[in-house]
Amino acid sequence: MQIIFYIMWPFLNRILDFLFPFCCVSCENEGQVLCKSCFLSLNMRDLAVCPGCIEESSFGVLCQNCSSLEAWKYGLDVLWSMFTYEKGGAIAKLLHLYKYEGLQAYGDSLQNLLSRTFNVQIPRTIALNIDLITWVPLTNSKRSKRGFNQSEAFANTLQYPEKLVKLLYKTKENAPQMSLDKAARITNVLGAYAVIPQQKHQLIGKKVLLVDDVATTLSTLNECAKALKLSGADEVYGLVLARQGV
Numbered sequence: 478m479q480i481i482f483y484i485m486w487p488f489l490n491r492i493l494d495f496l497f498p499f500c501c502v503s504c505e506n507e508g509q510v511l512c513k514s515c516f517l518s519l520n521m522r523d524l525a526v527c528p529g530c531i532e533e534s535s536f537g538v539l540c541q542n543c544s545s546l547e548a549w550k551y552g553l554d555v556l557w558s559m560f561t562y563e564k565g566g567a568i569a570k571l572l573h574l575y576k577y578e579g580l581q582a583y584g585d586s587l588q589n590l591l592s593r594t595f596n597v598q599i600p601r602t603i604a605l606n607i608d609l610i611t612w613v614p615l616t617n618s619k620r621s622k623r624g625f626n627q628s629e630a631f632a633n634t635l636q637y638p639e640k641l642v643k644l645l646y647k648t649k650e651n652a653p654q655m656s657l658d659k660a661a662r663i664t665n666v667l668g669a670y671a672v673i674p675q676q677k678h679q680l681i682g683k684k685v686l687l688v689d690d691v692a693t694t695l696s697t698l699n700e701c702a703k704a705l706k707l708s709g710a711d712e713v714y715g716l717v718l719a720r721q722g723v
């Protein structure tokens with residue numbers, strides 16, 4: 478019965494969406510989940526910080542200083558974040574309704590936002606250089622409980638289906654990062670991500686785009702980048718819908 482419910486949920490959602498029209502999460506005007514004027518007032522980021530020191534850096538590439546650090550050898554090479562994540566802001570509300578209430582229309586809106594901003598803001602020459610696109614995984618039990626992985630859904634909207642591969646799996650269920658302070662977040666994700674053994678051969682010398690929904694301290698993205706690089710990936714570019722703080 479539960480399985481049927483999970484299978485039917487996306488269809489039920491569409492029917493409910495039709496019967497009960499949406500209000501904008503920001504201004505509450507009826508019509509769309511995010512109206513045009515609230516969309517235009519979203520705080521877009523300019524993609525210009527180094528993933529190591531968070532100082533300005535063109536196109537979000539690791540700065541010279543950080544790239545010379547041994548400690549950063551296995552971290553992200555690039556960080557692209559499309560919006561600023563603010564508690565109570567439009568992006569936070571859309572994400573909450575999608576992830577925790579399972580309302581697909583809010584997910585559609587976010588996927589649309591991510592793919593549109595990615596296609597507009599990342600030069601095509603750089604995007605074409607990416608060999609593989611993957612996402613931050615959930616544990617199997619969490620994924621089946623939620624019915625989807627939002628980061629996987631975001632990766633699916635980037636219009637490069639031939640590059641999309643599930644490369645990582647989560648080795649353990651740890652505490653939600655949002656509930657921890659900065660130091661605890663680093664230890665919380667240690668060893669929590671690994672490359673699927675059958676996929677390792679694909680990674681040698683490759684440039685991988687790693688997609689996630691929200692980043693704060695980058696601990697999760699860096700732990701995933703480490704797993705990918707230890708399996709032979711040459712470079713790992715992080716792409717998040719929104720970045721909190723800084």
Ligand SMILES: [Zn+2]
Binds near residue numbers: 503511513
């Ligand atoms: Zn609005």
Ligand SMILES: [Zn+2]
Binds near residue numbers: 529542543544
């Ligand atoms: Zn730096």
